[in-house]
Amino acid sequence: MRNSNILIVDHDTDTQAQLRGVLSQEGYTIDTAPDGRAALGLVTRQIPDLVMSDLNMPELDGLSLLGELRSLGHDMPIILMTACGSLKTAVDGIRAGAFDYISKPFSLDDVRLVVRRALQHTQLSREPRQPENPLHHSIRAENLVGSSPAVVSVYKSIARVAQTESTVLLEGESGTGKELIARAIHANSARSTAPFVTIDGGALTETLLESELFGHERGAFTGAVGAKKGLLEKAHLGTCFLDEVADLSPALQGKLLRVIQEREFRRVGSTATMTVDVRIIAASKKNLSSLVQAGRFREDLYYRLNVVTIQIPPLRERMEDIPVLTQYFINKYGGVKSTPVTTISPEAIDALTRYAWPGNVRELEHAVEQAVALAPHSLIYPEDLPHAVQTRPKPSSAQSRGWVTLAELERAHILQVLKHHQQDLGRSAEILGIHRKTLLRKLRQFGFADGPRTMYVHPDILSTLVPMDTTSMT
Ligand SMILES: Nc1ncnc2c1ncn2[C@@H]1O[C@H](COP(=O)(O)OP(=O)(O)OP(=O)(O)O)[C@@H](O)[C@H]1O
Ligand SMILES: [Mg+2]
Known part of the structure; x- marks a missing residue:
């Protein structure tokens, strides 16, 4: 769909230029606006085929622009x-009818792809949008942190599946956040006011699990002194989280299949069939399809669970989330001490981003909790971190034989400039020759600024800075 007209709305002129470059090469006609207000002005003159808009803008942000365009009757993809x-913006955006949601920095291939898909979508189907459900406007997602492209794509999946009744399979290593994500799907779904019930396939023996799951009648087995409701019954109208499904015995796999197919089961010791209305979210640390191939998991059950699969990437594949996760855990654990721990030194962040995190976010959370408990200052230094994390060799210096990498140099230089100018962001950006927003983004990547208005590098960090000598290396 060459010749399509695309309106780019972003306050950051670098992003505008970058998008204009790649998209005009593809043959599209491009218009740009610095914010939502200006974009609405342009739309009165020419209606674009597609709008790409930043979320945070001074005059009329992305979501408000979306709302305004829809209320004016425009149905172009946005x-x-x-x-x-964040999960909240993904849910809000998709609920408000955005076509897609991408996170910066994006690759040019991603941009080409998403634009092509959006324009094709308009051509193929002008489906009526689902009416919004007014009951579910409050998004409960504060506890999911991270903004790497990998995690943003998980947020998008959560936002989409939350609006459906589909069975979901969450696959990810230990500690990647599967349970947190299952809860987020439930909390953002139409079932949010009904129970969220967890069934742990790995925790119980077969008989116990069966009676836990389906309940039992009085006298069903020794010790069954009264009738008991099973977890499935307790989850009625809500969500049933089947944790560690790979650990279910073959017999239970069969029974579960029946529940999923028929929404029917029997209490242990009963002949009466009961029906339940539950949404199923299953989780597994192991790759279920390879277990199916190895004959250790029922194929038919796998296909039932695998309606929508969300792969949760291990932490080592999204190291850029470490600074923000670390700060989140410092805030969570740091306040209770008599000298509150408020932040972390760049050297300690360095150590954290060099470690491979086999235990993923859970291991990071424990490492930060421990460091917070041990740190004698308001700042976490590398020596406060668990031993395994501290002693990781630094790959970059091995590769560069002691030379400072460009990234290290950039960070040190930015901090020097900020220090010299008393953290005046505008002035520092000017001296560095970059846009204020670019500076803010870089600081965020270093783990310093946690929101647009709270731009601080902790003074303790600045006071430990020494000018970097790039030439005395071997
Ligand atoms: N994106 C995230 N933001 C904040 N906290 C997170 C995130 N992901 C995981 N956590 C935290 O890490 C810990 C582990 O998460 P969770 O229990 O959901 O992992 P899991 O995948 O179910 O692990 P396991 O397979 O070992 O059961 C929890 O304390 C959770 O709050
Ligand atoms: Mg879990």
Whole structure:
């Protein structure tokens, strides 16, 4: 769909230029506006085929622009962009009818792809949008942190599946956040006011699990002194989270299949069939399809569970989330001490981003909790971190034989400039020759600024800075 007209709305001129470059090469006609207000002005003159809009803008942000365009009756696809992705923005955006949601920095291939898909979508189907459900406007997602592209794509999946009744399979290593994500799906779904019930396939023996799951009648087995409701019954109208499904015995796999197919089961010791209305979210640390191939998991059950699969990437594949996760855990654990721990030194962040995190976010959370408990200052230094994390060799210096990498140099230089100018962001950006927003984004990547208005580098960090000598290396 060459010749399509695309309106790019972003306050950051670098992003505008970058998008204009790649998209005009593809043969599209491009218009740009610095914010939502200006974009609405342009739309009265020419209606674009596609709008790409940043979320955070001074005059009329991306979501408000989306709302305004829809209320004016415009139904072109809208792609939202954000430098600081969160589950809330993904859910809000998709619920408000955005076509897609991408996070900066994006690859040019991603941009080409998403634009092509959006324009094709308009051509193929002008489906009526689902009416919004007014009951579910409050998004409960504060506890999911991270804004790497990998995590933003998980947020998008959560936002989409939350609006459906589909069975969901969450696959990810230990500690990647599967349970947190299952809860987020439930909390953002139409079932949010009904129970969320967890069934742990790995925790119980077969008989116990069966009676836990389906309940039992009085006298069903020794010790069954009264009748008991099973977890499935307790989850009625809500969500049933089947944790560690790979650990279910073959017999239970069969029974579960029946529940999923028929929404029917029998209490242990009963002949009466009961029906339940539950949404099923299953989780597994192991790759279920390879277990199916190995003959250790029922194929038919796998296909029932695998309606929508969300792969949760291990932490080592999204190291850029470490600074923000670390700060989140410092806030969570740091306040209770008599000298509150408020932040972390760049050297300690360095150590954290060099470690491989086999235990993923849970291991990071424990490491930060421990460091907070041990740190004698308001700042976490590398020596406060668990031993395994501290002693990781630094790959970059091995590769560069002691030379400072460009990234290290950039960070040190930015901090020097900020220090010298008393953290005046505008002035520092000017001296560095970059846009204020670019500076803010870089600081965020270093783990310093946690929101647009709270731009601080902790003074303790600045006071430990020494000028970097890049030439005395071997
Ligand atoms: N994106 C995230 N933001 C904040 N906290 C997170 C995130 N992901 C995981 N956590 C935290 O890490 C810990 C582990 O998460 P969770 O229990 O959901 O992992 P899991 O995948 O179910 O692990 P396991 O397979 O070992 O059961 C929890 O304390 C959770 O709050
Ligand atoms: Mg879990």
